[in-house]
Amino acid sequence: MITKRNIKKILIANRGEIALRVMRSAREMGISTVAVYSEADRNAPFVRFADEAVCIGPAPSKESYLVFEKIIKVCKDLKVDAVHPGYGFLSENGDFAKALEKAGVIFVGPSPHAMKVMGDKLAAKEAVKGHGVPLVPGTEGAVSGLEEAIKVAKSITFPILIKAAAGGGGKGMRIVEKESELKEGLERAISEAQNAFGDGSVFIEKYVAGPRHIEVQIMADAHGNTCYLFERECSIQRRHQKVVEEAPSAVLTPALRKRMGEAAVAVAKSVDYTGAGTVEFLLDESMEFYFMEMNTRLQVEHPVTEMITGVDLVKLQIRVAEGEKLPFTQDELKITGHAVEVRVYAEDPANNFLPDIGTLNTYRPPQGPGVRVDDGFEEGMTIPIHYDPMIAKLITYGANREEAIDRMERAIDDFAISGVETTLGFCRYVMGHKTFRRGKYDTHFVRDHFDPKVLEGTDPEELLAAALVAAELWATGGQRPALMEPSPGTVSAWKLKRR
Numbered sequence: 001m002i003t004k005r006n007i008k009k010i011l012i013a014n015r016g017e018i019a020l021r022v023m024r025s026a027r028e029m030g031i032s033t034v035a036v037y038s039e040a041d042r043n044a045p046f047v048r049f050a051d052e053a054v055c056i057g058p059a060p061s062k063e064s065y066l067v068f069e070k071i072i073k074v075c076k077d078l079k080v081d082a083v084h085p086g087y088g089f090l091s092e093n094g095d096f097a098k099a100l101e102k103a104g105v106i107f108v109g110p111s112p113h114a115m116k117v118m119g120d121k122l123a124a125k126e127a128v129k130g131h132g133v134p135l136v137p138g139t140e141g142a143v144s145g146l147e148e149a150i151k152v153a154k155s156i157t158f159p160i161l162i163k164a165a166a167g168g169g170g171k172g173m174r175i176v177e178k179e180s181e182l183k184e185g186l187e188r189a190i191s192e193a194q195n196a197f198g199d200g201s202v203f204i205e206k207y208v209a210g211p212r213h214i215e216v217q218i219m220a221d222a223h224g225n226t227c228y229l230f231e232r233e234c235s236i237q238r239r240h241q242k243v244v245e246e247a248p249s250a251v252l253t254p255a256l257r258k259r260m261g262e263a264a265v266a267v268a269k270s271v272d273y274t275g276a277g278t279v280e281f282l283l284d285e286s287m288e289f290y291f292m293e294m295n296t297r298l299q300v301e302h303p304v305t306e307m308i309t310g311v312d313l314v315k316l317q318i319r320v321a322e323g324e325k326l327p328f329t330q331d332e333l334k335i336t337g338h339a340v341e342v343r344v345y346a347e348d349p350a351n352n353f354l355p356d357i358g359t360l361n362t363y364r365p366p367q368g369p370g371v372r373v374d375d376g377f378e379e380g381m382t383i384p385i386h387y388d389p390m391i392a393k394l395i396t397y398g399a400n401r402e403e404a405i406d407r408m409e410r411a412i413d414d415f416a417i418s419g420v421e422t423t424l425g426f427c428r429y430v431m432g433h434k435t436f437r438r439g440k441y442d443t444h445f446v447r448d449h450f451d452p453k454v455l456e457g458t459d460p461e462e463l464l465a466a467a468l469v470a471a472e473l474w475a476t477g478g479q480r481p482a483l484m485e486p487s488p489g490t491v492s493a494w495k496l497k498r499r
């Protein structure tokens with residue numbers, strides 16, 4: 001018997017756009033909302049939006065958003081029924097989920113057990129084995145030593161990839177091209193894993209060249225029903241940070257979509273998963289797919305799935321956490337249209353994507369048909385240096401892929417941000433790139449097609465600034481114009497641009 005528990009008050013253990021996103025759904029459901037915030041977020045929109053808000057400490061996450069004793073105390077003080085962890089921070093921390101359970105508070109997410117298994121890449125592979133989920137050929141379990149490594153590498157053939165069991169999201173990976181490099185590669189991988197994760201277990205896989213990152217959204221209730229809500233393609237990344245995502249993928253056939261969806265459901269069922277989860281696959285050039293890992297949280301890019309399925313994933317997470325059944329069967333789910341998301345980071349694409357801290361002197365998000373902006377900032381706010389530098393997620397929807405991308409180009413051009421450099425120009429470049437337009441891109445897109453020089457001289461306001469300099473030069477008879485010598489405190493033309 002699954003007991004139903006009504007959620008009347010929910011605490012969001014997160015900040016920024018995702019805290020707002022979750023609270024909006026809660027409000028629509030008539031659930032009252034509690035924000036917890038750090039001193040750096042005192043004036044953030046998510047704090048104002050909440051029905052109640054409690055400051056839980058100074059800016060550093062380790063003293064605020066990550067201290068679960070403080071969050072649990074707020075739950076008790078304010079009689080909170082449930083906690084939504086968002087993504088990042090405590091969202092994949094099984095101990096946090098356990099501590100909430102002990103305090104009698106519902107954790108909006110899977111069981112601590114499911115989180116623990118999927119948090120260990122080797123345990124995850126072990127769990128899904130025998131469930132009909134394709135795995136990349138490689139070692140069974142951790143590598144015992146060089147001898148086993150050589151044997152496995154020879155049987156699966158080079159190049160191989162050494163991965164840390166405690167890694168994930170690309171952390172702790174090492175490619176080895178040939179046998180003579182194996183000994184050193186293995187030693188380094190083990191010591192790096194030990195240093196980074198306090199766990200030196202590594203495993204070996206065949207290296208899949210030119211793969212696409214395709215992930216499947218799943219949703220499971222506590223009554224044994226698990227559905228897939230189709231895929232997202234997230235191959236446009238740099239240093240394992242996703243920049244552009246779309247749903248559905250431009251390359252899956254209905255038959256392959258069904259096979260991957262069913263494999264994702266099998267992954268979820270292998271750990272009695274409940275709630276929203278994402279099963280990540282690699283798809284190789286011959287359209288073979290392999291299970292990589294499962295993320296046991298709501299993902300940043302979940303809006304593209306919401307757009308093409310018409311499902312509010314946060315509402316569904318909350319319903320399932322209350323013990324309700326999924327309101328649909330697999331057959332009732334279908335894809336309508338196409339959605340694209342770009343992440344707007346306060347980073348400078350012309351300068352190796354270094355975080356660009358500063359104040360949003362101008363901040364005017366785009367509007368109009370098919371445009372959704374999930375953000376947590378307002379004009380005049382300073383982007384705190386303590387957290388992820390994402391300013392906003394810009395999502396567009398269209399009847400088909402071309403319309404969604406055309407809309408994204410228009411929306412990017414309409415997005416006015418000044419005061420910080422952003423990744424908008426980079427995203428605009430991707431939207432217009434013929435390889436992206438054709439849908440024939442893989443995880444090497446940025447490496448193969450992006451040179452920071454392409455962003456130079458394309459910005460209308462930059463061109464205007466250049467014209468002004470030229471005019472000044474002409475007017476001053478070729479003397480170095482004052483415009484080119486910014487005095488201290490002068491805002492540079494670069495910063496004056498809309499993005």
Ligand code: MV4
Pocket residue numbers: 136161168169170171205206207208209211212213234235237240280282292293443
């Ligand atoms: C791989 C791979 C090639 N072969 N595994 C990186 C993140 C992690 N979730 C899995 N990753 C990869 N695993 C094998 N056997 C290439 C990657 C990979 C990658 C995967 C998805 C998106 C971007 C990527 C960028 C570099 C490497």
